[in-house]
Amino acid sequence: MEDLDDPIDGAHGRWVRLARARGESVPFTIDGIPVRGHAGQMLIAAILAVRPDFGCLPPDRRSRAGFCLIGLCQDCWVRLADGRRVRACTTPLEAGMAVRLDPSDESW
Amino acid sequence: MSSDPLVVIVGAGPAGMAAARTLVEGGLRPLVLEKGPTPGGRLWQRPATVDFERRLPGHDPDRAERGVSDFLGIVDRIDWYPGTTVLDATRDRLWALGSDGVIDQTPWDALLVATGALDRVVPLPGWTLAGVYTLGGAQAALKVHGCAVGRRVAFLGTGPLLWLAAAQHLAAGAEVALVADTSHRLGALPALPDLLSDPQRLALGLACFRIVRRAGVPIRLGVRAAIVEGNETVRAISVESRGGRRHFTCDAVAMGFGLVPQTQLLDLLDVPFDLVPTSGLWLPRTDRSGRTPVPRVYAAGDGARVLGGDAARLSGERAALAILEDLGRPTDPERVARLERELARQERFARGLARAFPFPAELEARTDDDTVVCRCEGVTAGAIASAVRTFGRHDVNAVKALTRCGMGRCQGRLCGPAAARIAARAAGVPLGEAGRLRAQPPIEPLPARARCMVTEPNG
Ligand code: FES
Numbered sequence: 001m002e003d004l005d006d007p008i009d010g011a012h013g014r015w016v017r018l019a020r021a022r023g024e025s026v027p028f029t030i031d032g033i034p035v036r037g038h039a040g041q042m043l044i045a046a047i048l049a050v051r052p053d054f055g056c057l058p059p060d061r062r063s064r065a066g067f068c069l070i071g072l073c074q075d076c077w078v079r080l081a082d083g084r085r086v087r088a089c090t091t092p093l094e095a096g097m098a099v100r101l102d103p104s105d106e107s108w
Numbered sequence: 109m110s111s112d113p114l115v116v117i118v119g120a121g122p123a124g125m126a127a128a129r130t131l132v133e134g135g136l137r138p139l140v141l142e143k144g145p146t147p148g149g150r151l152w153q154r155p156a157t158v159d160f161e162r163r164l165p166g167h168d169p170d171r172a173e174r175g176v177s178d179f180l181g182i183v184d185r186i187d188w189y190p191g192t193t194v195l196d197a198t199r200d201r202l203w204a205l206g207s208d209g210v211i212d213q214t215p216w217d218a219l220l221v222a223t224g225a226l227d228r229v230v231p232l233p234g235w236t237l238a239g240v241y242t243l244g245g246a247q248a249a250l251k252v253h254g255c256a257v258g259r260r261v262a263f264l265g266t267g268p269l270l271w272l273a274a275a276q277h278l279a280a281g282a283e284v285a286l287v288a289d290t291s292h293r294l295g296a297l298p299a300l301p302d303l304l305s306d307p308q309r310l311a312l313g314l315a316c317f318r319i320v321r322r323a324g325v326p327i328r329l330g331v332r333a334a335i336v337e338g339n340e341t342v343r344a345i346s347v348e349s350r351g352g353r354r355h356f357t358c359d360a361v362a363m364g365f366g367l368v369p370q371t372q373l374l375d376l377l378d379v380p381f382d383l384v385p386t387s388g389l390w391l392p393r394t395d396r397s398g399r400t401p402v403p404r405v406y407a408a409g410d411g412a413r414v415l416g417g418d419a420a421r422l423s424g425e426r427a428a429l430a431i432l433e434d435l436g437r438p439t440d441p442e443r444v445a446r447l448e449r450e451l452a453r454q455e456r457f458a459r460g461l462a463r464a465f466p467f468p469a470e471l472e473a474r475t476d477d478d479t480v481v482c483r484c485e486g487v488t489a490g491a492i493a494s495a496v497r498t499f500g501r502h503d504v505n506a507v508k509a510l511t512r513c514g515m516g517r518c519q520g521r522l523c524g525p526a527a528a529r530i531a532a533r534a535a536g537v538p539l540g541e542a543g544r545l546r547a548q549p550p551i552e553p554l555p556a557r558a559r560c561m562v563t564e565p566n567g
Contacts, residue, residue, distance in 0.1 A: 014238075014239065014257070014258060014359075014360075015249060015253070015255040015256065015257055015258070016255060016256045016258065016259055016282070017254060017255050018160070018250070018254055018255060018256055018280045018281050018282055019158040019159055019160045019161070019254030019255075019280065020158060020159045020254065021158055021253075021254060022158065022159065041253055042252070042253065045249065045252075045253040045255055048255075049255070052238070052341065053238040053340075053341065062236060062237075062238075062340070062486075063237075063238040063340040063341060064238055065238035065239060065341075066241065066245065067240065067241055067242060067245060067483070067522075068226060068227065068241075068242045068244065068245050068522075069241065069242070069244070069245035069246075069248040069249060070150055070226070070244060070245065070248060071143060071144070072226050072370070072518060072521055072522075073226075073242075073483070073518045073521070073522055074484065074516075074517035074518045074553060075483065075484075075518075077517075084555075084557075085555065089248075090143070090144065090145075092145060
């Protein structure tokens, strides 16, 4: 089915889709790996459909996967390859976004 | 340029949208600032970009759509700024970060704060593991994204949202591992007369309870302790109630113990706060009309007093009428009276809810020493208690300075109430003496690349 989110090889998504997404399927990347999400959905949903978490982030390096989902707890900041840092639960997915989760990536 | 007074509304949820419409009808052109990309707030959050096969209880996408499109129908008669985060406020100005990344200021003559509420959390062992979400968060994932936050979700907390969120997940086809409520079934009985003031909402609540029971989901009432288990990610939850302690396998937990109004702006504007002894929360002083003791500052919706979505809409309308009244504009006294009657009914219902689902103060007070209280800075309950004992200070702002609890990116929105309770307990003083975390500008994190258009500070 075209509206199913495709997990990345070897990884699995955290969230489980229960309803059909209306937005068209658009490509984006996570640490350079091409994946797809639905236009208009928030970045956090697109990431967690294919990944279990955002990796381990400072200050305490615990693994994070968002918490409030309404833009208040600030637990979901992710970095984009263009240098922007965005709050994944309030930032709509755009085609071609390049998300960087791996802190060992030299762009950190 | 008209010389009409400038009314600024912060927040375009049900309260802010109703207020904007009322002000437009009253002949004004309000300026509306909304943090999200679209109007609707948490209740009518958009984009509603998913289609469910079955109707979810208490979720009416058509009504949400109507509410939002009603508002969008008047955007040419207001100044509408979505994607705008308010950072600071003084008695005559607001500073905000726009969707263009520019910080700008606006003067205001009357200010309506309708900033909504956030789930209240109780720090529990394991609550910072990936896979634990607020109830509101789990609900947003479901309603907005059409996703469950895990393959098997456990629901923990108390209040109508606990049962609503669980029932909505079941109706959507999610697997629910457990519904654990800290309240007792018997607690609901004395609340019944007040709850009968809104039979429709009471019926929805009972329907949700039935959905959970019929689905055969394990239910625990009167929960006294809970631990989220796992290493990095949620693997199980164990809860203790009268029937003993039991583990439930799950990979996600949705938790919430009522709601906390987001009052940072009102705080910056020097609106006084009062401690509500039953909930242990400090709430801004407002009356039914939405007026605060600070002239020209108004508050509406769950951001002032948590009364629910219908009341938010009514209180937004009522506050807008108060603004018009105070500006010497004509208003219809009968409309005012009708709104206040309706609001009184909603207040009564809220009193019933508070009785049926009391905040589990004991659970919060007994947070064990190793449990993280402040998830931003990783500060434990033990660190708070030992700072209180070592330095002899129990004011929660002093605790913040000593431990960094509440100093992180969420600015104590999540940990503030629990930190105060733990500090008061460690010092052996009544909760009120720990005070409340003061809001500090900017009240939201802002990117270093934000450009500032303000040329004369405090000008
Ligand atoms: S999950 Fe809380 S701010 Fe994004």
